[in-house]
Amino acid sequence: MRFEPSEEAMYRRMDQKERILYLIAACGLIGSLVFLLCVINQNWYVAGGAVCFAVCFIAVMVWRYRALGQRIMPLTGCFLEVRQDRLLVRQPQRQERYETCRIFCPEIEQLVWSSRKDGFYIRFHDNGKSSVLLHGKQSGPIFHIQSFGYREEEMKSVYQAIKERLPASASVFEP
Incomplete structure (x- = not known):
């Protein structure tokens, strides 16, 4: 009895990696907008919180992106x-x-x-x-x-x- 893995699971990983890139860009954009609005209104604590949240979220997403990138590979021969x-x-x-x-x-x-x-x-x-x-x-x-x-x-x-x-x-x- 012999089975070979389907490529579908690897394609899902590739799609997930692409979605993470979109999340990183969206978080950076939203964080920048919130920061600018808070600076205009001189609300420094909220501006700092928005920057900290955006940086932490982006760092986690970059870590996930790199981890997924290491696990995307050809399944030929498996x-x-x-x-x-x-x-x-x-x-x-x-x-x-x-x-x-x-x-x-x-x-x-x-x-x-x-x-x-x-x-x-x-x-x-x-x-x-x-x-x-x-x-x-x-x-x-x-x-x-x-x-x-x-x-x-x-x-x-x-x-x-x-x-x-x-x-x-x-x-x-x-x-």
């Missing part, structure tokens, strides 16, 4: 695949970097469905053949499989397929 004895995943992380994993089903210790409905977690034996690569380096024995770009039915079917292949000693946590 997949979620369950084979007879292993799980293969390649998913986007940030700044044009991808997470990849190869987890053998007999080595899985725990399978946990996320309560935030953003995927599920897999914990596997640290000394087995399974591997997780983050930033091109070997990572620890826990991997989060994100639902970004996949339909809920696809994620549930992958989860069920892994659950069926678990060893008897593995534990499963579901909400």
